[in-house]
Structure formats: C-alpha cells, structure tokens
Amino acid sequence: MDKEQPPAAQHHYRKRVELFRLIAKIKLWPSRLGILHGIRAIEVHGATALITTHCGRTLSANNSRSSRAARWLRNKRFIGVCGACGIPDWKLAKYNATRFHRHSGSQLHSQEAGRK
Numbered sequence: 026m027d028k029e030q031p032p033a034a035q036h037h038y039r040k041r042v043e044l045f046r047l048i049a050k051i052k053l054w055p056s057r058l059g060i061l062h063g064i065r066a067i068e069v070h071g072a073t074a075l076i077t078t079h080c081g082r083t084l085s086a087n088n089s090r091s092s093r094a095a096r097w098l099r100n101k102r103f104i105g106v107c108g109a110c111g112i113p114d115w116k117l118a119k120y121n122a123t124r125f126h127r128h129s130g131s132q133l134h135s136q137e138a139g140r141k
C-alpha cells in the first residue's frame with residue numbers, strides 16, 4: 026500500500042444532523058440547478074443563514090434537516106461542480122467518503138463542529 030496517499034477518511038454523520046452544522050463542516054452547497062458550490066462564509070442569524078459561495082453568490086437558507094439542500098447533500102445529489110468556485114479534489118473526495126446514517130454517526134455538537 027502507498028503510505029503517501031492514504032484513502033480519504035470516512036466521515037459518518039447522523040441523517041438528522043442540522044443543516045447549518047453540516048454545511049459549516051463540509052463547506053459545500055448544492056444549488057437548485059444541481060451545481061455544487063464551495064462555501065466561503067456562513068453567517069447564521071437564528072434559524073436563517075446567509076451563505077456566500079466562492080464564486081460570489083449569496084443566498085439564505087433555513088436550518089432545516091428536511092430542506093431540499095439538506096436532502097440533496099445527504100443523497101449527494103448534484104449534476105456538476107461549479108467551475109468558478111474551484112472546489113479542490115480532496116474536498117470532493119472527502120464529501121464522497123461521507124456517509125449518513127439513521128442511527129449512528131456524529132450529530133455535530135458545537136464543540137465538534139468548531140473543531141478543525
């Protein structure tokens with residue numbers, strides 16, 4: 026085995042993890058058109074967040090576990106990746122290796138979500 030290139034570590038999250046905690050961690054956002062954008066900044070105001078993508082879009086999202094974005098992120102539903110956002114391959118590989126489970130995995134509590 027090549028020790029220089031370890032396989033992407035698998036991350037396991039609860040299916041019902043809060044959307045904001047999840048996107049703060051994976052820093053990816055699926056647009057309504059199915060394009061995956063890289064998140065540059067997230068500003069949380071209560072149950073709403075203002076998200077700025079690397080390609081300069083701003084959008085607001087609700088902290089819902091069942092929203093379209095939350096669902097698409099869990100199902101890894103996207104048709105393309107935004108070229109302007111320049112999402113690095115390692116980030117996509119990490120996202121690809123992420124699994125969502127109904128009964129196990131991290132729920133991303135505050136101290137965990139803040140860990141780098």
Ligand SMILES: [Zn+2]
Nearest residue numbers: 062080107110
């Ligand atoms: Zn973009």
